[in-house]
Amino acid sequence: MNWNLEEAITHYRAMGTDQNTLVNLLKEIQQEQGGTIPLFAVPQVAENFGVKESFLLAVIRRMPSLRLGDTHTLQICGGPNCGKHRALAEAAQKLESKKLRVSFVPCMRMCGKGPNIKFDGKLYHGATPELLKQLTKEAGI
Numbered sequence: 654m655n656w657n658l659e660e661a662i663t664h665y666r667a668m669g670t671d672q673n674t675l676v677n678l679l680k681e682i683q684q685e686q687g688g689t690i691p692l693f694a695v696p697q698v699a700e701n702f703g704v705k706e707s708f709l710l711a712v713i714r715r716m717p718s719l720r721l722g723d724t725h726t727l728q729i730c731g732g733p734n735c736g737k738h739r740a741l742a743e744a745a746q747k748l749e750s751k752k753l754r755v756s757f758v759p760c761m762r763m764c765g766k767g768p769n770i771k772f773d774g775k776l777y778h779g780a781t782p783e784l785l786k787q788l789t790k791e792a793g794i
């Protein structure tokens with residue numbers, strides 16, 4: 654079974670919102686995301702634990718074992734419906750850089766609303782190459 658950020662947050666959130674639980678969640682995120690905590694996880698964790706993003710970032714910086722990543726992520730649905738949109742896939746590949754990790758994932762199970770993408774963990778329907786350009790521009794990539 655694939656690791657899922659939302660499920661991990663729900664799991665830890667059920668144990669409480671104290672700082673130890675928060676740090677344990679951050680450690681798991683870091684481990685599952687290849688050694689750093691991705692930027693897109695920060696607002697989701699902060700919201701679910703009822704803390705400000707600035708507080709969460711301070712916790713991450715204070716803990717020597719935690720590292721914040723600086724890479725944005727773009728997931729493109731490669732399922733049978735969304736995968737037909739070659740222009741979107743080609744635009745995504747052109748945008749890949751040190752600051753943007755692009756990956757193609759299996760069907761996101763919302764085929765009727767496709768093509769679907771996730772940028773920094775946020776889902777977008779009806780994605781176009783123009784949307785990709787807009788999102789990366791807004792993120793300063």
Ligand code: FES
Nearest residue numbers: 732734735761763
């Ligand atoms: S093919 Fe993209 S959501 Fe199913």
